[in-house]
Amino acid sequence: MRTSAEAIGGLALVVGAIAFLIFIGVEAALLYSAWRYRASRVAGPAPQIHGNTRLEIAWTAIPLVVLAVVFVLMVGTMREIGATASANGPAAMRIVARGHQWWWEFRYPDASGEIVTANELHIPSNTAVDLELVAADVVHSFWVPELGGKTDMIPGKTNHLRLYADHAGVYRGQCAEFCGIEHAWMRISVVAESAGDFQRWLAGQAAARAAPGGTAAEGERVFLQNVCASCHAVRGTDAKAVAGPDLTHLASRRTLAAGVLPNDTASLRAWLFDPQRYKPGSLMPRVPLSDADLDALVSYLGSLR
Amino acid sequence: MSATTASTTLWVRRPAGLPAAGWLRTVDHKEIGVLYMGMGLFFLVFGSVEAAIIRLQLAVPENRLVDPQLYDQLFTIHGVTMIFLVAIPILVGFMNYLIPLMIGARDVAFPRLNALSFWLSLLGGLLVYFSFVAGGGPDAGWFAYPPLSDRTYSTGTGLDYYVLGLAVNGAGTIVGAINIAVTVLLLRCPGLSISRLPLFVWMSLVTSLLILVAYPALSAALVMLFADRRLGAHFFDATAGGDPIIWQHVFWFFGHPEVYIVILPAFGMVSEVIPVFSRKPIFGYRFIAGSSVAIGFLSVSVWAHHMFAVGLPDAENLFFSAASMLIAVPTGIKVLAWTATMVGGRLRFTTAMLFAVGFIATFVMGGLTGVSLAIVPIDWYVTDSYYVVAHMHYVLFGGVVFGIFAGLYYWFPKMTGRLLSERLGKWHFWLVFVGFHLTFLPQHWLGIAGMPRRVFTYAADTGWGPLNLLSTLGAVVMGAGILAFVCNLVVSLRAGELAGDDPWDAWTLEWSTSSPPIPENFLQVPVATSKRPLWDRKHPDRAHEA
Numbered sequence: 001m002r003t004s005a006e007a008i009g010g011l012a013l014v015v016g017a018i019a020f021l022i023f024i025g026v027e028a029a030l031l032y033s034a035w036r037y038r039a040s041r042v043a044g045p046a047p048q049i050h051g052n053t054r055l056e057i058a059w060t061a062i063p064l065v066v067l068a069v070v071f072v073l074m075v076g077t078m079r080e081i082g083a084t085a086s087a088n089g090p091a092a093m094r095i096v097a098r099g100h101q102w103w104w105e106f107r108y109p110d111a112s113g114e115i116v117t118a119n120e121l122h123i124p125s126n127t128a129v130d131l132e133l134v135a136a137d138v139v140h141s142f143w144v145p146e147l148g149g150k151t152d153m154i155p156g157k158t159n160h161l162r163l164y165a166d167h168a169g170v171y172r173g174q175c176a177e178f179c180g181i182e183h184a185w186m187r188i189s190v191v192a193e194s195a196g197d198f199q200r201w202l203a204g205q206a207a208a209r210a211a212p213g214g215t216a217a218e219g220e221r222v223f224l225q226n227v228c229a230s231c232h233a234v235r236g237t238d239a240k241a242v243a244g245p246d247l248t249h250l251a252s253r254r255t256l257a258a259g260v261l262p263n264d265t266a267s268l269r270a271w272l273f274d275p276q277r278y279k280p281g282s283l284m285p286r287v288p289l290s291d292a293d294l295d296a297l298v299s300y301l302g303s304l305r
Numbered sequence: 306m307s308a309t310t311a312s313t314t315l316w317v318r319r320p321a322g323l324p325a326a327g328w329l330r331t332v333d334h335k336e337i338g339v340l341y342m343g344m345g346l347f348f349l350v351f352g353s354v355e356a357a358i359i360r361l362q363l364a365v366p367e368n369r370l371v372d373p374q375l376y377d378q379l380f381t382i383h384g385v386t387m388i389f390l391v392a393i394p395i396l397v398g399f400m401n402y403l404i405p406l407m408i409g410a411r412d413v414a415f416p417r418l419n420a421l422s423f424w425l426s427l428l429g430g431l432l433v434y435f436s437f438v439a440g441g442g443p444d445a446g447w448f449a450y451p452p453l454s455d456r457t458y459s460t461g462t463g464l465d466y467y468v469l470g471l472a473v474n475g476a477g478t479i480v481g482a483i484n485i486a487v488t489v490l491l492l493r494c495p496g497l498s499i500s501r502l503p504l505f506v507w508m509s510l511v512t513s514l515l516i517l518v519a520y521p522a523l524s525a526a527l528v529m530l531f532a533d534r535r536l537g538a539h540f541f542d543a544t545a546g547g548d549p550i551i552w553q554h555v556f557w558f559f560g561h562p563e564v565y566i567v568i569l570p571a572f573g574m575v576s577e578v579i580p581v582f583s584r585k586p587i588f589g590y591r592f593i594a595g596s597s598v599a600i601g602f603l604s605v606s607v608w609a610h611h612m613f614a615v616g617l618p619d620a621e622n623l624f625f626s627a628a629s630m631l632i633a634v635p636t637g638i639k640v641l642a643w644t645a646t647m648v649g650g651r652l653r654f655t656t657a658m659l660f661a662v663g664f665i666a667t668f669v670m671g672g673l674t675g676v677s678l679a680i681v682p683i684d685w686y687v688t689d690s691y692y693v694v695a696h697m698h699y700v701l702f703g704g705v706v707f708g709i710f711a712g713l714y715y716w717f718p719k720m721t722g723r724l725l726s727e728r729l730g731k732w733h734f735w736l737v738f739v740g741f742h743l744t745f746l747p748q749h750w751l752g753i754a755g756m757p758r759r760v761f762t763y764a765a766d767t768g769w770g771p772l773n774l775l776s777t778l779g780a781v782v783m784g785a786g787i788l789a790f791v792c793n794l795v796v797s798l799r800a801g802e803l804a805g806d807d808p809w810d811a812w813t814l815e816w817s818t819s820s821p822p823i824p825e826n827f828l829q830v831p832v833a834t835s836k837r838p839l840w841d842r843k844h845p846d847r848a849h850e851a
Contacts, residue, residue, distance in 0.1 A: 008682045015680060019673040026640060026669045030662060033647040037583070038654070046651045048850035051589035051642075059641045060592070060634060067630045070680065074626065077682045078619065101458075133616075138453040139549060141614060141689060145755035149685025152614045154550060155452055156543025159616035172767075176614075176689040176757040178446050180453055181373045184760035259764065281373060 001128070003164050004081040004148025011077045015070055081148060081162065091130035091162065097121065099133070099140030099153040099175065101283065102182035103245055103258040113206030114235065118245030119258045122201050125168045125192040133159040138180060144173030144190050152177055165192035174259070181281030187259025204305075208236030209248050212303050219300025222293045227285070234304065244284065251305045257282065269298045332416035333824060337423050338402030339720065344427050345395030351434070352386035355379045357784060360744070364777035366765040376761035377444040378463065382433070384447030385467065388563065389474055390430040392705050396570040397426075397478070399712055400485050400509045402720060406815035406822060407503045409494025409831040414487040422481035429474025436466035443467035446759060448556055449530065451541035451549045456534045468531045475520045475527075482516035485509060494814070497833035500594075503813045504587060507594045508573030511601045512566050518605055519562035526555040550615060557608035565604040568700065569597060571708025572639060575661045578711045579643050581811045582658035583650030589642045590836065596635030603632045613684045622681050629679030636672055640665060655809075656730030660711035663738050667707060671699030674749070692752025698745045710734075710790070717797070718804030722820045725801060729793035736786030743779025747772040812837035 036042075098105040106122075108115040123129050133142055135153040142161060143150035151161040165171065175186035193201065212220050223229060224239060231244035239247075253263055260278050261267040270277075272294060275284040289297065331337060359379055362370045371379065401419065405412055413419050436442045443463040445454040454464050489502070489510045502510075530552065532538035539545035541552045580587045587593060609617060609625040643665050652658065674696040677683050687693060710733075718724045752758075756769050763769050807816040814831050815822070817839055834841045844850070 004682075005686070008686045011680070012677070012683050012686075015677055015683065019676065023669060023673055026644065027666060029644050030647070030666055033644065033650075034652060034654075034662060037647060037650050037652050039584070039651040042651055046584040047649060048586055048847070049588065049649060050586050051592070052645075055645070056589045056592045056638070056642075060638055063634050063637050064631075067633065067676075070676075071627060071630060074680050074682065075623070078622075081682060082619065138458055139450055143689075143755070143757070145686070145753075149682060150614050150689065151616060151685070154543075154615065156548060157550070157616065173755065174757060174760075177450070178377075178453070178689075178759040180458060181377060183757075184373065184762050187764070 001164060001166070003146075003166050004162065005146055006166075007077050007081050008149060011073060014073060018066060018070070092124070092127045094130045094132055095121065095123070096132045096134065097142060097153070098136050099142070099179070099186075100136045101138060101180050102175070102186040102279070104142075104186070104188055105136070105245065108202065108205075111202050111206065115202060115205045116233070116235075116246040117205060117249065117253070119188065119255065120253045121188060121190045122198060123163060123165060123190060123192050124195050124198040125165050127195070128162055128164045131161040131163050133161055139177050140175050140179050140186070141177035142173070142188070143176040144171045144188055146171045147173075147190065150176045163190075165190065168193050168197075170254075182279055185258055185260050185279055187255070189254060189259070204252065205249055209234050209304050211236070212300055215296050215299040216303040217300075219296035219298070219303075222289065222297045223300060226287055226289070228287065228297075231284075247301065247304060249304055251302050257284075265298060265302055268301060269294065272297060272301075330420075332412075332420045334401050334405050334413045334416065334419060335720070335822065335826075337419050338398045338400075340423050341394045341398030341401055341426070343398075344423075344430065345391045345393075345398060348386050348390035348394070348430060352383055352391050353784070353787060355383040355386065357780065359383065360777040360780040362761065363763075363773050365774065366763050366767070366770045368762055371761070373761040374441075374444070377759075378437075378442035380759055381443045381446050381449075381467075382437075385433060385443070385471070387701070388447065388567070389471060390433070392567045392701070392709075393478060394426060394430075395709055396512075396567060396705075397422075397481050397485075399505075399574065399709075399716070400512075400570060401481075403716065403815060404485060404488060404506055404509060405492070406719075406818065406826055407506050407813050408489065408492060408497055409814050409827060409833065410488065410492035411825050411827070413484050414492055415484050418480055419484050422477040422479075422484065425477030425480065426474050427477075429470045429472070429477060431470075432466055432473060433470030435470075436463045439466065448560060449552075451530065451533065451552050452543070454530060454534075455542065465531070465534060468527045468534070472524055472527045472531075475523050478516055479520045479524075482513040482520075486513040486517070489513075493833075494830050495832050496838075500591075501833055501836045502594075503573075503836075504576035504590070504593055505570070505573035508569040508576070508597050511597045512569045515562050515566050515569075515601050515604065519559045519566065522555050523559035526552060526559065529555075550612075553612055553615065554608070557611045558605070561608045561611065562604045564700065565600055567705050568708075569600065571664070571705045571712075572597070574708050574712035574715070575643060575664050576639075577813065578657050578661040578715050579646050581715075581809050582653045582655060582661070583647050584653075585646055585650040586837065587642065588645035588648075589638070592638050593642050596638040599635040600632060603628060603635070607632060607679075610679050610684065611688075613681050614688050626679055626681050630676060633672065633676050633679075640669055640672070655714065656725065656727055656734055657711050657714035657809075659731070659734045659738075660707050660714065663734065664704060664707035664711060667699060667703030667738075667741070671696055671703055674699065687752050689758055690752035691748040691756045691758055694758050695745045695748035695752065698741075698748075702741060702745070710737075715809065716815075718808050719815055719820045719822070721798060721801070722804055723797055723801030724804045724808060725797045726793050729789050729796065733786050733789040733793060736789060737783055738786075740779050740781070740783030740786055744776050744783055745779070747776045747779075751776075807839070810843075812840045814838055817842075 093110045096107040104119050106117050133151055133153045135155045140153040141150045151159050169192055171190040173188040229239035231241050233240045233246045235248040256263050256271050257279050261271055274286050275282050362368050439462050441461045441463045445459055452458055529540040533540050539547040541547050541549045576587055607629040610629040613622055714725050751769055751772050804820050806820050818827050
């Protein structure tokens with residue numbers, strides 16, 4: 001089985017080759033005429049030719065045939081990669097992907113336990129998964145170019161996208177439908193991993209947060225007592241809000257704020273200190289915290305593996 | 306012919322000393338044409354500056370030249386400006402100016418309505434721009450998809466001025482289209498049957514009828530959006546039983562024909578320029594006219610190719626895919642016919658001809674990438690990426706704008722009595738041609754590499770920096786070309802070489818009157834003896850070849 005991107009690439013290669021031939025043909029005819037029929041090169045008046053019906057019928061009919069062939073090839077590709085492509089059998093698992101201004105929420109309804117994560121989509125490699133695409137606010141579009149085409153996330157509608165990665169690795173993408181001020185910083189990482197790694201990842205994500213100790217425990221208090229908890233959830237605590245990304249396993253992710261910053265201690269602290277500096281317009285406000293509280297919060301969030 | 310030219314001096318365009326207020330109350334189709342073109346050039350300045358800022362912002366990754374809020378307003382107003390306030394007014398201006406002259410009429414059918422349509426169009430444009438004075442421009446893209454364009458997510462008044470401005474502007478365009486269509490159908494001079502109409506007039510007629518089909522859909526969409534935003538309606542609000550996809554259908558029912566509305570008159574201008582500078586009649590007149598009608602019909606059944614990623618049922622996708630592919634056939638007919646017109650000709654590479662040939666060379670590319678966007682799976686990959694930005698500019702700039710420049714160099718002497726400078730014209734052409742391809746060719750690869758459209762910046766690790774920088778450098782070259790054009794306009798208006806009535810040895814009726822034409826266009830109603838009435842007069846011995 002090949003990825004959607006490979007199937008589309010195969011079709012594009014055929015179409016591109018045909019288009020290239022037409023392009024070269026027309027440009028060559030233009031250049032040749034421009035060179036051959038300059039007034040300075042040819043003497044006497046031009047013959048007054050008004051047309052040639054046979055030629056005109058030919059250049060109407062031939063493109064029709066070419067397009068008919070392209071159409072048939074296209075239908076084949078659509079069958080291969082379509083959201084409901086039965087040729088590849090049923091998908092191994094469903095994942096719900098929800099677009100938010102300006103981050104991605106992923107839920108795994110087929111897995112045991114509640115698994116909610118953000119901006120980093122883990123899938124098993126060499127296995128077809130069915131993405132159920134929904135939108136929380138405005139229209140977004142899910143696109144990871146190395147894996148295939150894009151499908152919109154539209155309020156009031158559930159779309160499907162068959163996702164298949166043929167080898168383990170991290171695939172980058174980002175939102176493709178203009179969705180407001182931070183559209184540019186709504187990035188996706190798809191992490192495809194072997195079946196074993198993926199199962200271990202699922203098990204880790206299904207767990208509630210590990211009870212913090214020391215400074216981290218102080219950080220949890222800061223988290224729960226400030227506005228953080230009115231948007232974010234950390235499973236295992238009283239924070240259950242769903243407006244912002246679920247943070248239960250924040251520290252296991254590679255980036256912060258949908259790909260704006262790497263997920264390390266320094267970046268995390270800078271982000272918490274002033275989110276608007278790094279993602280102006282983001283719905284995360286600047287929360288005024290003392291240095292001690294901020295350090296504790298960073299330590300707590302860093303402990304959520 | 307000699308009678309017309311000899312008595313030209315008896316007429317003066319307007320009594321000397323009449324105040325500029327004359328422009329405010331004019332109902333003369335030529336003056337209204339000039340007003341329309343002036344409006345287009347005025348807004349072109351804004352649209353170009355917006356484009357320049359966009360390209361500067363994207364020149365390097367993670368640039369902070371403009372903030373995202375301003376950037377969103379810039380690309381939105383750039384699209385709105387170039388489509389509604391530049392392309393349409395300039396093309397309608399050409400139609401207004403030229404059609405009565407080309408069909409041997411004294412004016413359009415409804416001169417006062419004509420004035421109304423211009424002033425409505427201008428008022429609409431000013432209303433859209435007033436948003437910036439009122440607190441901020443529209444910021445949801447030129448196609449303003451809800452819910453992003455709803456009041457919940459776009460809280461300012463920018464979108465409201467977008468709605469009001471485009472509704473008023475659209476009303477002007479609709480009124481103007483009725484006028485043009487009636488003029489072409491009823492005011493042709495004796496002998497000018499439909500099958501002898503100059504191709505520019507043919508395509509303007511199709512454009513006018515398309516406007517009558519497409520623009521009311523835009524008006525309806527705008528009314529619904531306004532009701533949602535200000536009157537508590539829920540047409541597009543999924544949380545209250547509405548559906549945001551309805552907007553997409555209605556908008557693109559207007560939006561895709563709009564592409565043909567602006568490209569057909571450009572096709573028409575090129576179809577006039579190429580034969581004259583090839584010294585041959587157009588190759589396959591009937592096929593070109595017929596293919597324009599075919600484009601008109603097909604163009605109202607292709608809109609959902611903008612929506613292949615929306616998740617419509619396969620059957621719908623296949624229908625719109627097939628219809629969109631089909632439209633390549635009548636378009637291809639034209640490209641081949643223009644090329645065949647050049648074959649065997651005696652080509653004179655004036656600036657008008659350079660732009661016409663540059664148009665074909667560039668538009669072919671836009672046409673072919675257009676077919677790729679009609680192919681559903683390929684569209685899934687490239688839609689909403691910079692590939693689409695590249696494609697659309699190949700069609701709208703390489704097509705419409707190059708066509709307009711060809712037409713301007715060709716008809717400027719008729720409108721002003723003076724030729725545009727050929728020397729500055731060559732600078733204009735080559736800088737714009739090279740700059741255009743440098744700007745937009747790389748964007749195809751950026752799209753394929755994964756760069757979405759409408760991003761105010763991109764991360765350095767994407768690797769999109771070098772091609773973006775190249776694109777921005779291309780825009781600088783193109784900007785230099787546009788400056789050459791502006792210089793040319795200013796210099797030639799004051800001191801251009803006098804043109805005479807018929808500087809290009811052309812064949813259509815507008816060249817039989819003075820330059821600029823007398824207020825009533827012709828001293829005597831002309832008679833069209835064939836598709837090329839002036840050919841007949843100039844070559845009475847070769848009339849059978851007309």
